[in-house]
Amino acid sequence: MTSKRSNKKAKKAAKRKVQTRKQKHLQAEQRSRFLIEDVVDEAMQRIEEGDFRTAERILSKLKKKHGGNPLIFYGLGVLEAFKENFSRAIGYFNSATDLRPDLVEAHFNKAVAYQQDADISNAIRAFQKVVEYGEPDNDLVEAAQDKLDIYGKTMKEMYNLTIETFTEAQDLFEAGFALMDNREWEKAIGKFQQAIEKNPHFSQPYGNMGMCYGFLGEKQKSLDALDRALEIDPGYEPAIFNRMAVEALEEGQKLNVPMKEIRYKGVS
Structure with a gap:
């Protein structure tokens, strides 16, 4: 009987120790989180003051000590955005939102960085994430919804497109661009044609399609596509x-020189 009581007491004591360790661990995590927030806030203050070197030193030291904390990646993204390194900023904001999808500040700043980089389709997606994860009365949510409303109205009035159709066309173009990078000309043409079916109002899919036809040695099709691109945008x-490079070819002769290309950005 005494042995049973002793075993029960031992189990209870062990359970209390486990609970105590858990509580201490949670408290330590909480202290660490508050510490990181305070240090990131300090870095943000430095960024606003234009002291990028000190901000970078603070955030790099924090990253080395605490690794993949989303707030650190967010801070690094803001730093790169202030330095106008928008592609690097987007990379950091993506790291932040991968780790913490509900970090609306990172989604919002990512959207602004995409805007600065003239990538409207991805800016729209990032603003949509702000609305998805944020509270309705959040200032960033309201600002993001205002941006989406403006884009929706502009696309409807100018091109009779919905935001959904616009971003679908962007996805098709990006798929074509990747195939083009791999020199898969016929498959790339197919994706560009699908993008044009969704959104016929932009010159870049036609321009890139013209390049693909040129690399295949189909001079007339290449010229037709490039002419259509220039019809839409004479300054492209x-x-x-x-077109000048293709014009110099014989029918059946393939382009073998580096070609200029531009990514499909969309409405600015």
């Missing part, structure tokens, strides 16, 4: 230069 420089 890559199409102007590429």
